[in-house]
Structures are given as structure tokens and as C-alpha cells.
Amino acid sequence: MRRSEAMAARDEMDDIQALVRSGLGSLGSARYLLLRIGDAARARAWLRGLAPTRASEVGGGKTVDRAIQIAFSRAGLVALGFADADLEGLAPEFLDGMAGDERRSHRLGDVGASAPEHWRWGRREAEPHILVILCARSALFKPWADGIEADALASGCRRTAAFDSCPGREDGSVAQEPFGFADGMSQPDIDWDGRLAVTGAVNRDYRAGIAPGEVLIGHNNEYGFVGDMPQGRLSARNGSYLVYRQLEQDVTGFWRWAAAEAGPERAVWLAEQIVGRCLNGTALPGLGGKDNDFLFKSDPEGRACPLGAHVRRANPRSGDDPLGRRGFVRDVIASLGLEGRAADDAVASARFHRLLRRGRPYGRMLSPAQAMAPGQPPVEAGLHFVCLNASLARQFEFVQGAWLTSATFGGLSGEGDPLTGQRLPFPDEGRTDLFRYHDEAGLPRIAQRLPAFVTVRGGAYFLLPGIAGLASITRG
Numbered sequence: 001m002r003r004s005e006a007m008a009a010r011d012e013m014d015d016i017q018a019l020v021r022s023g024l025g026s027l028g029s030a031r032y033l034l035l036r037i038g039d040a041a042r043a044r045a046w047l048r049g050l051a052p053t054r055a056s057e058v059g060g061g062k063t064v065d066r067a068i069q070i071a072f073s074r075a076g077l078v079a080l081g082f083a084d085a086d087l088e089g090l091a092p093e094f095l096d097g098m099a100g101d102e103r104r105s106h107r108l109g110d111v112g113a114s115a116p117e118h119w120r121w122g123r124r125e126a127e128p129h130i131l132v133i134l135c136a137r138s139a140l141f142k143p144w145a146d147g148i149e150a151d152a153l154a155s156g157c158r159r160t161a162a163f164d165s166c167p168g169r170e171d172g173s174v175a176q177e178p179f180g181f182a183d184g185m186s187q188p189d190i191d192w193d194g195r196l197a198v199t200g201a202v203n204r205d206y207r208a209g210i211a212p213g214e215v216l217i218g219h220n221n222e223y224g225f226v227g228d229m230p231q232g233r234l235s236a237r238n239g240s241y242l243v244y245r246q247l248e249q250d251v252t253g254f255w256r257w258a259a260a261e262a263g264p265e266r267a268v269w270l271a272e273q274i275v276g277r278c279l280n281g282t283a284l285p286g287l288g289g290k291d292n293d294f295l296f297k298s299d300p301e302g303r304a305c306p307l308g309a310h311v312r313r314a315n316p317r318s319g320d321d322p323l324g325r326r327g328f329v330r331d332v333i334a335s336l337g338l339e340g341r342a343a344d345d346a347v348a349s350a351r352f353h354r355l356l357r358r359g360r361p362y363g364r365m366l367s368p369a370q371a372m373a374p375g376q377p378p379v380e381a382g383l384h385f386v387c388l389n390a391s392l393a394r395q396f397e398f399v400q401g402a403w404l405t406s407a408t409f410g411g412l413s414g415e416g417d418p419l420t421g422q423r424l425p426f427p428d429e430g431r432t433d434l435f436r437y438h439d440e441a442g443l444p445r446i447a448q449r450l451p452a453f454v455t456v457r458g459g460a461y462f463l464l465p466g467i468a469g470l471a472s473i474t475r476g
Helices: 002-011 040-048 074-079 092-096 102-108 138-153 251-262 264-275 310-314 328-335 368-372 392-405 467-474
Strands: 029-037 066-072 130-136 157-164 240-249 360-363 381-389 435-438 444-447 454-464
Touching: 029 074, 029 138, 040 467, 066 074, 066 138, 074 454, 092 392, 092 454, 102 392, 130 138, 138 157, 240 392, 251 264, 251 368, 264 310, 264 368, 264 435, 310 392, 381 392, 381 454
Parallel strands: none
Antiparallel strands: 029 130, 029 157, 066 130, 066 454, 240 381, 240 454, 360 381, 435 444
8 A cells, every 4th residue: 555655656756846856956056036926817827837847857867957946825825816715724834824923933943033023034015925946057047047037027926035045066066054064964765666664663763764745745644644635726736835944144153152162173073063963964973874874872872963963953863762673572562661761762753753955055155264264254144944844833843843942852951952043041931052062082061152153034834836736826
């Protein structure tokens, strides 16, 4: 049963937008065009004339020279004529919007300078209706992207914002984010071929593969069932919920803090402890593996990689059993709760909370040495954070709230994410500005009063529809 359902997902690649299958990294330039609809009929006609790139056109050795991807916010669907009844079955978080609830903002860590009232876009009259992602080889990019943007503005749309990414590497090498770390090193593998089982002892261990329904609406997820989706005129099958957040990074502040805390000669080492990976993306020494071939269960006290490091929070690499498979008898004993410590069960199984990340950096890139140099002024730089998931609550919002924002992640106290946290007291008056790590001699240390290094400048939830879904939206 599982194999035939997963094969259906592969068979439907012609109905899936390309971003689900590929980050389009060979296309070095990208623009994120955020639009509001002024004239629905003209906007629909313009959208019908676009040809979004399909998953069947990329991956598996296939490449394209340019790609268009199209997504809609709830407000955009309403502006195109969809009533509330048409949207029943879509995720409540999508219908509410990223900035639609103060409690949601607190859970996501959107407080202080990152609170929605300070955003440059994403709420009220600056809430986008449509997100058009334009990617192309750098030599082709600007005139092509400028032309599509001009057509949009001539077709009943108004521009909320338009952002170009940093020119990327088109040779297949690993990209870097503005703090200088290799980015996109760990992504889940969609199980297009139905080789994974959603039940059984194999899932006691961490695995990189995930069911198609963790990303695609209308397919079996890791629980073995299909989630809710609309049953009316809006077709959501083969779509995905797209999270877009503009994250501004204080590059000079980050590296100067590291240099002041550890000394210039050890600043990179401390920064690697905060991120949880080496600058070049490889695993930290002592984890018993390399690149992505490692697990955190081999480091239960956080001596090799701090318990609260950013990548350990974002993907704890935990299976259904914190200690993995132990043999039939011990597996049964553990399942009955008769073996193990509470500390071993402090983090949920990662396979239910994976995200497919598709972000790109923007702004001026500095090396660590440049950022630490005296007199170096701050630069505007950051990340266009984009991720895809089929359950906003169980995936993005869980990871952001329970793992990144939480000051008690993994049994810790008083520390939020050391890289992306906002440092304001949360949830009550508890502090969030600590960071515990072990120094190079293995002695425990606590860094205090970490400043905030990342500020949210805007964000929204979108539906990235399948190709048939896009037609159902634009036909009117």
C-alpha cells in the first residue's frame, strides 16, 4: 500500500512545482516578488500566461535556465474571489496568517524588534497576495525578471516588495549564508519510490527520508494518512505550504561578540559551537561521523556539539526511540516505558517535524575576518528563509516554537536558540540569553547576555499549489 501511494507521487511530478524537488541552486540569481492584487480579472489573466516550472523538469540530471514558482496567501485567494467556504480544509495557520495572532507571534519568537508591528512587509496593507519566485542563470536574470515584474504591474497588481538574492554559485558548490557558514547541508529526502515504512522498528533510528505527505498536500504522511484539504473548487493536491521570512543578520555584531567572548583567535571555534557545525559545513569533531553521517545521540551531554546549538535544535536527528534500536526484547521494554531516563526522551522524533528548506542569502557578504575588523561598518545582509511543509502546525511552527524559540529545549533552561533567538524573557520572566558549551579542554562554560543576531523584517504563509491547483485558482 505505502509503495503504490508513494509511486503515485513520483508519477505526479508533472503536477508539482519544481521547488518541491529542487532548490534550483544551479540558477544563480533569484528575485522574490511580493504583489497585491488590485484588479482580480487582469491579475488572473496575467497569471494564466505564466508557465511555472514543474518538478518533472528538474532533478535527476535535468536542468533549466530559468524557473518561475507561484504561491498565494489566504488574502490573495480571497482577492481572487474565493469565499471562506472554498478554503475550508486548508490549514488553520495558513488561514490565520503568520502575523494574525499575537500568541502565534510569541510562539514563533516574533517579539521585540522582530514583532510584526515592526515588519517592513507582511501585515495589513503590506500583506502580500502573491509570491512569485523568479530564478535564472545570472547572465539571463535581470532583463527577464524585470520584464515579468513590469508585466505584473501592468496587469492589475501592485508591488509590496521585490528582493534579489546574492548571486549564487552555478557550479554545484555549497552556498554560504551571511555569517559565513555553509548552508543547506541537511535536507530531508522525499521518499518518491515508497521504500520507507511508516511503522516498525526501523523508525526507532533517525532517518533522512520522509514520506511525500510531509511536503505534499494530498499524500500519505509519516503517520500513514492523508491530511485535510479543500474539497471544493480550489484544488490543493500536490501543493505545499510555503513559509517565507526575511531574516536580517547582524554579521558584524555576531563576529565581534564571538571575538570579544573567546578572543579573535578562537572566535571561529566559538561560532562553530553556536551554529553546531564547522564553518565549511562538516560535522563538529567528536560526533563520530562526517558531513551528514552523524547522530547527536552519541553526544548526550553536549560535549562535542552543545545541546542548544542551532543545528541541533533545528534538526535533533532523533528517532522514535531516543537511543535507537536496541534489539527486540529491549525495544519492547522501552516501548512499555520500563527502561530509559526522562532526559533521553526530552526531544520529539524528528521525522514528524522535518522542513524542506529553499532559502537564499541577500546583501553584502563578509568573511569572518572582515566582519571582526576594527572600523568595519554594519552591512545589510540576511536570509530569504523559505521552507515547504504539509503541516504548518506540526512542522514549521513546532520547530520554530518548541525547538528554536523554547528556553527549555532538550531539558535546558534560560537559553533560546543562540543564533536566531530574540533574548527577551519568555514565556514569563525567564531569561533566554544564556548559552552552555564545553571549552576545548572539555570544561563546561556558560556565555551570558547574548545579543540578538537575527531580526525578522517580514513574513507570510503561502500556498504553493500544484499545476492543476494553480489552474483552479486562476480560472476565476
